[in-house]
Amino acid sequence: MAVEIERRPLIVERTEVHRYPASARVNHWITAFSFILLTLSGLALFHPSLFFLTDLFGGGANTRAFHPWIGVVLALSFSVLFVRFWKHNLWNRDDTQWTKQIGDVVAGHEEKLPELGKYNAGQKMVFWGTALLIVVLFASGLVIWDEYFHGLVSIGTNRLAALVHSLAAIAAILLIIVHIYAGIWVKGSVRGMTQGNVTGGWAWRHHRKWLRSEVKGDGDGH
Amino acid sequence: MASYQSLDIKRRSASTSTPPVVRSTALEVAKLIDVSKCIGCKACQAACLEWNNLKEEIGVNTGVYDNPHDLTPNSWTLMRFTEWDNPDTGDFEWLIRKDGCMHCADPGCLKACPAPGAIVQYTNGIVDFVSENCIGCAYCVKGCPFNIPRISQVDRKAYKCTLCSDRVAVGQGPACAKACPTAAIMFGTKDDMKEQADRRITDLKSRGFSNAGLYDPQGVGGTHVMYVLHHLDKPEIYAGLPKDPQISPLVSAWKGGAKLFALGAIAFAAVGAFFHHTIVGPNKVSETDEENAADLAEEGAQAAPTPETRAL
Numbered sequence: 001m002a003v004e005i006e007r008r009p010l011i012v013e014r015t016e017v018h019r020y021p022a023s024a025r026v027n028h029w030i031t032a033f034s035f036i037l038l039t040l041s042g043l044a045l046f047h048p049s050l051f052f053l054t055d056l057f058g059g060g061a062n063t064r065a066f067h068p069w070i071g072v073v074l075a076l077s078f079s080v081l082f083v084r085f086w087k088h089n090l091w092n093r094d095d096t097q098w099t100k101q102i103g104d105v106v107a108g109h110e111e112k113l114p115e116l117g118k119y120n121a122g123q124k125m126v127f128w129g130t131a132l133l134i135v136v137l138f139a140s141g142l143v144i145w146d147e148y149f150h151g152l153v154s155i156g157t158n159r160l161a162a163l164v165h166s167l168a169a170i171a172a173i174l175l176i177i178v179h180i181y182a183g184i185w186v187k188g189s190v191r192g193m194t195q196g197n198v199t200g201g202w203a204w205r206h207h208r209k210w211l212r213s214e215v216k217g218d219g220d221g222h
Numbered sequence: 223m224a225s226y227q228s229l230d231i232k233r234r235s236a237s238t239s240t241p242p243v244v245r246s247t248a249l250e251v252a253k254l255i256d257v258s259k260c261i262g263c264k265a266c267q268a269a270c271l272e273w274n275n276l277k278e279e280i281g282v283n284t285g286v287y288d289n290p291h292d293l294t295p296n297s298w299t300l301m302r303f304t305e306w307d308n309p310d311t312g313d314f315e316w317l318i319r320k321d322g323c324m325h326c327a328d329p330g331c332l333k334a335c336p337a338p339g340a341i342v343q344y345t346n347g348i349v350d351f352v353s354e355n356c357i358g359c360a361y362c363v364k365g366c367p368f369n370i371p372r373i374s375q376v377d378r379k380a381y382k383c384t385l386c387s388d389r390v391a392v393g394q395g396p397a398c399a400k401a402c403p404t405a406a407i408m409f410g411t412k413d414d415m416k417e418q419a420d421r422r423i424t425d426l427k428s429r430g431f432s433n434a435g436l437y438d439p440q441g442v443g444g445t446h447v448m449y450v451l452h453h454l455d456k457p458e459i460y461a462g463l464p465k466d467p468q469i470s471p472l473v474s475a476w477k478g479g480a481k482l483f484a485l486g487a488i489a490f491a492a493v494g495a496f497f498h499h500t501i502v503g504p505n506k507v508s509e510t511d512e513e514n515a516a517d518l519a520e521e522g523a524q525a526a527p528t529p530e531t532r533a534l
Contacts, residue, residue, distance in 0.1 A: 046484065047485060048238060049238065064359045146360035163475055170484040178495075181498070185499060201508070201509075201515050212518065
């Protein structure tokens with residue numbers, strides 16, 4: 001049928017579930033803005049056709065000078081985020097099942113998936129992938145931070161670090177694209193990180209196990 | 223600023239546009255350093271400092287003749303002294319190599335540089351750093367197979383031998399060549415310098431240096447600073463002159479394949495996400511989801527569900 005009819009009841013119950021406290025939100029957005037600035041300044045120095053992005057930072061030399069410091073901010077901020085979230089991102093049997101049914105996930109058939117806790121397997125993969133890549137990016141970044149770490153290692157190691165840094169950055173950017181798109185696609189997610197709460201319906205649909213534990217009152221709130 | 227016109231630029235760092243070609247027929251120049259004629263007087267170092275108006279800090283003596291101990295942002299050329307016992311003849315040989323930029327035909331520094339126009343190669347083969355475009359990232363240091371560029375800790379600019387591009391532009395030879403008292407440093411067209419080298423090599427061979435030859439490494443496409451070596455078979459004995467220098471494969475991967483791969487992958491992900499949304503549509507929470515959640519919450523609060531809102 002080409003025309004779908006949707007009848008809306010006059011009164012609909014609304015529930016809200018607290019998902020992120022203000023500290024977690026601030027922590028997340030410091031990390032996020034650092035990541036965006038790092039992506040812009042890093043890509044500017046990575047490909048000549050993107051060098052114009054250095055204008056956003058006041059020229060090439062400033063971009064070169066700022067980029068590593070933004071990296072330090074991100075590393076510190078993400079470290080806090082990591083301590084905050086790692087326990088919720090431990091892998092379990094539901095995640096294995098979710099991964100097997102990735103076709104249903106992508107098609108949006110969530111009713112076929114197992115009930116999930118606070119995070120699904122995709123979110124967990126983004127979490128651990130980002131954590132690993134940030135460690136690699138930070139270590140390789142220190143090596144090529146010539147202003148302060150010149151001569152720390154041989155030129156050969158420097159070359160390797162530059163290559164590893166760019167490959168890890170590409171991987172991290174790809175992960176973040178997945179992360180951002182998931183936020184755009186799954187309606188009602190972004191308010192969790194901007195306002196701190198989601199609707200009960202969102203939690204029911206995407207993270208029912210988590211909702212059940214919140215209702216029982218044994219969730220820890222963040 | 224560089225000493226040539228933009229017309230003379232053959233290659234420009236981090237630039238994809240085609241360089242001007244009207245002057246591409248310019249003669250290639252070269253500096254020929256005849257190590258066998260060098261007496262280690264360092265007149266070339268002094269001339270380099272003087273012409274380029276550079277000042278090196280007064281250093282300390284660590285028991286070797288090298289002064290300063292390494293190339294610096296101020297010392298663009300350096301005599302490197304090596305004492306070598308020739309195992310074939312039993313002779314003691316003093317190998318003195320004037321180190322500095324080799325002006326590669328395929329410059330690793332230029333390939334690695336992310337700043338448009340910070341490194342240029344002129345049609346005559348000289349590789350020059352254009353300081354006003356330099357951003358101080360030290361990628362050129364990673365790109366160089368000879369470990370030549372040095373970054374100033376004062377102004378964060380990269381420095382190296384310019385082959386006196388300013389002098390060459392007005393028909394003069396480099397300051398070091400002008401100052402050399404034994405004519406161990408010569409300057410001219412690359413072809414002339416090769417011919418000159420041939421004569422010197424013939425002479426050296428007649429004196430028993432059977433492995434004498436010209437160092438013009440093809441791994442970097444040849445260089446515009448060449449050495450006549452008495453022992454071309456062992457360039458490493460000349461203070462670590464690389465035997466087969468080439469741009470590191472790591473740098474080639476970083477500056478070659480990685481770029482295309484990265485932009486391709488990022489574009490694919492972004493476009494893929496867009497079309498996923500176009501095809502599948504948004505993943506929306508339904509009213510039933512909200513009601514189920516409310517029921518669950520009410521159960522949790524030990525209250526009865528309110529059926530009136532379920533009457534659809």
